[in-house]
Amino acid sequence: MGSDSDLKIMGAAAEVLESFHIPFELTVVSAHRTPLRMVEYAQKAKERGIKVIIAGAGGAAHLPGMVAAITTLPVIGVPIKSSNSIDGWDSVLSILQMPGGVPVATVALDGAKNAGLLAVEIIGAFDQTIGNAIAQYKSDLEKNVQAKIEILKSSWPNTFDI
Amino acid sequence: MGSDSDLKIMGAAAEVLESFHIPFELTVVSAHRTPLRMVEYAQKAKERGIKVIIAGAGGAAHLPGMVAAITTLPVIGVPIKSSNSIDGWDSVLSILQMPGGVPVATVALDGAKNAGLLAVEIIGAFDQTIGNAIAQYKSDLEKNVQAKIEILKSSWPNTFDI
Amino acid sequence: MGSDSDLKIMGAAAEVLESFHIPFELTVVSAHRTPLRMVEYAQKAKERGIKVIIAGAGGAAHLPGMVAAITTLPVIGVPIKSSNSIDGWDSVLSILQMPGGVPVATVALDGAKNAGLLAVEIIGAFDQTIGNAIAQYKSDLEKNVQAKIEILKSSWPNTFDI
């Protein structure tokens, strides 16, 4: 992430990876305040065995795109609605609108949870255990909705149930 | 893709995959006009051996998100600026702003080329041959810039060259 | 509605229907977390005797459009300004900008009350009792304004009254 203040958003990605027992590392790499550290990080990530990089930043968010420019690993970008952001549009567009040749897999504004899940899906496409775990996760999402319908019935008797 | 009219954009993704010799299939699956075909396609994609799905659509673009809701494979979404689009904002937001639990890896508006490259990077993270090819691709991007600087020198003698 | 958290908005539609004594059912059907339930719900709605479907969702709001893709009933869509929404633009555009062939009757952001009233108007166009009730409702809106003008006069003596 580009700043330690992004942790309150980006922590959700870490929690997802932990819940799937996928080893990960977490750090601050600022494109604007530590540009050389960013270059070095991106250059060495693949040889250190990393499979997917998740980069979150706010405002004129250059971290995801710059890391994607240097590494050949897939980079997932999380636009963060930072304090001086113009409603989040700046971070969304700075991350999404990459030129041809340098893709960033962008998720929703403040969507760090989905960034984690996307990383899990990428790994799960090549690892059967993780693949099965993500299938279980989706099934749990569905059960969770069903449970909420049961609760809804208590206040709205005309709740429909298939 | 959601419509055959999207082919003029989405063809760029196919060309990238061909250039990396990655086998792929291409078809029209419309979330709105063929919803049951979409469900069936998404349900069977993984068992048929697919690793990554690229889905492009315009306007209220529901295809990438709906496919992502059904499959456990990573889904790359390409927002397309279709004829009645409000400057592309509708397709960008319909694909990007997925709720927690169902990620879509969104690329730039009309960014099908990057969708193809992102798929290559995902596969390349787990396949050394493809990984090397993507490194070669990045190196070619750089050489291409250098070649253009040479051309620039002919009309602007004060062109700087490191 | 797409999530039980939407109830605080969507409840207003239920209240309108209750006030017109129109029988209705209410439930959670998530396009993204329960896609197959959504398909089944939309496929069976007409044969179960439903006349109008009101679907509310936030963010990349696919529920109204996907239900409209499957059923032949009129579908009213309510864009909801959910917590991570980009000022509501994402839900508005995801619901409004449907492609030719699959209409959704979109109401204002968080406009669940109007969704209920639109459903009443649709039924009232074919049912004289409901038609009269909606005429009465409109007349009450007008009287309500007149009552507020009376209150205004107490603090602003130069309040104009026709």
Add this chain to the structure above:
Amino acid sequence: MGSDSDLKIMGAAAEVLESFHIPFELTVVSAHRTPLRMVEYAQKAKERGIKVIIAGAGGAAHLPGMVAAITTLPVIGVPIKSSNSIDGWDSVLSILQMPGGVPVATVALDGAKNAGLLAVEIIGAFDQTIGNAIAQYKSDLEKNVQAKIEILKSSWPNTFDI
């Protein structure tokens, strides 16, 4: 429609109604240039036997909302991207963002075809013949996609077909 120049867009609604053999009338009623005619039109529409009103207008588009304020019939609003429009945002927001109590069923920018279809769906919810016709229409949409997939196969042999 608010102006005869809107006919090139609004004609698509008329064509849909004709194709479903639904009788309709078409005229120009301008909220801004013929406000009294608009009031009279809206006041008398229901007693003249009309079931649904489709109103299209561009810019600061007041026609759909003003007609909805006067009639008790369902009103479908079509935002039109007129020549001096700010990319269509003005007509979309002027029609969509109606206050509680006065709904307008808004369709996509320039979405007159969908306005026609929505009217057909509303009538079809109460008329079995029209109901069946709209089901046939949806089935044709699907067949149309299938036909395009066949064409696609000729240029892309790796086109997938379920």
Add this chain to the structure above:
Amino acid sequence: MGSDSDLKIMGAAAEVLESFHIPFELTVVSAHRTPLRMVEYAQKAKERGIKVIIAGAGGAAHLPGMVAAITTLPVIGVPIKSSNSIDGWDSVLSILQMPGGVPVATVALDGAKNAGLLAVEIIGAFDQTIGNAIAQYKSDLEKNVQAKIEILKSSWPNTFDI
């Protein structure tokens, strides 16, 4: 104004008129809830001796434009950022983007104070006493800034003063 809830904004216009001793009337005229009252109000305003109409409304704000369609008096429109407004864009565009032939003099979002001042300037262009008063008002604005510079000096000794 379109609703009594707009008084907290529109009161500022009344205060300006009071401070210039310009007689005015204030009332609620809703384009959507009391359309016939609106028509009657706009039709009779000029013959009743009114010189300028100030109309404020939020969301799909049709009041200023509809009044302007009926009267031949100058109409000043105040876009109000109402509770369900999409950041005020809906009211701004619904009031500003009037078609050729029917102007509305639009002021800033929630700019009721300026609406009052604009009315004073219009009257002041034809009435020397009011014209002088508005010149005095402008001079006071300037003195007010000068007074604030004096205060600023106490905390910032390097405050510049011409």
Add this chain to the structure above:
Amino acid sequence: MGSDSDLKIMGAAAEVLESFHIPFELTVVSAHRTPLRMVEYAQKAKERGIKVIIAGAGGAAHLPGMVAAITTLPVIGVPIKSSNSIDGWDSVLSILQMPGGVPVATVALDGAKNAGLLAVEIIGAFDQTIGNAIAQYKSDLEKNVQAKIEILKSSWPNTFDI
């Protein structure tokens, strides 16, 4: 106007004033290229007998607001969609969003015709001849619509006529 290139838009205001036989002057006063000329122009306008100032400009359009800051006459601002404008938003917001104390009567993007009409309405509120002429103008607008309905009938026999 701020530039001679604005004449193709601003000419419409001049034409309206000519058609109402209202004397006017027309010139280029650039806030950014001739700031002192602008100050002088605004300072002397009232004493020279001018009643209303119409100022049009594009991009970061400062002319209307700056003239309004100096004169005590009513100033009508016309946002112009100039070549490098960001879809006209820059000129609209630069003219509309004036701070409390300094109003500008803003009309639609490129709405010079309406600026002329608004000036006529302002003068007509204090001059009976002009007041009658504007009433005639409005009546002609209405007849014009009626004439277009007659034409419509020839191609659409189901055109409705009150």
Add this chain to the structure above:
Amino acid sequence: MGSDSDLKIMGAAAEVLESFHIPFELTVVSAHRTPLRMVEYAQKAKERGIKVIIAGAGGAAHLPGMVAAITTLPVIGVPIKSSNSIDGWDSVLSILQMPGGVPVATVALDGAKNAGLLAVEIIGAFDQTIGNAIAQYKSDLEKNVQAKIEILKSSWPNTFDI
């Protein structure tokens, strides 16, 4: 700055200049309330020895552009998100979108700190002491990130450190 209420934002620019021991003056110059003072200020700034002007304003923010129109010094503009601003877009566009011939060096919304730093960089390009100080500042930014990484390690043991 255009108003004393902007001090809570613009104070950050003053603090930066103080920290670099660069002499500066601070005052209120309102384009709209004190236009002649603004003209005089801008006309005399260069001969008084000033090297860079920082101008901050909100809403229809004309101060930076108007000062830039009069002086030949570089002008840095700070868009301020004032209370009635439409999410800051008005101030950003009013300052940024200057016509060819009159540049304003615009910084981020509420970016007064960066305005101060930009002034320091401009001076530092011609003054070696300031140039060295800004290099030291950048190095401190980097160390600051490193310090935060150390803190991060205590709660996240898998924090990565180069």
Add this chain to the structure above:
Amino acid sequence: MGSDSDLKIMGAAAEVLESFHIPFELTVVSAHRTPLRMVEYAQKAKERGIKVIIAGAGGAAHLPGMVAAITTLPVIGVPIKSSNSIDGWDSVLSILQMPGGVPVATVALDGAKNAGLLAVEIIGAFDQTIGNAIAQYKSDLEKNVQAKIEILKSSWPNTFDI
């Protein structure tokens, strides 16, 4: 500039510098395709005697901000409306919304001419010859307007002239 295709826009900056006889160099440095070249360029620019860097880029435009992160020279950023840009908003926000600590002096969309002039103003603040030349330039802007007023008089005899 980030790409040779930006030359048609960025050439205007070069022309301005040439017209003021200010030596400059011009090249392509792509943040995304040649990241290491960009780092090297930014690191060495100051020691090579450069005073101001002008960087133009489109879409997710990271070049100006990344150069500003590495150098201590003032960096002027030119947002370019490239072919796949979302109306230029992406490049504007990617360049403008820099975080505290790393300023970029942003000019208007496609505003390369103003970028050149801003560089001249910066140099002119410390170099009397250039300072005088920029004053002459401003005076010529004014004369240019006067010349256009003369032309205007031929077609509009009521053109006003101070």
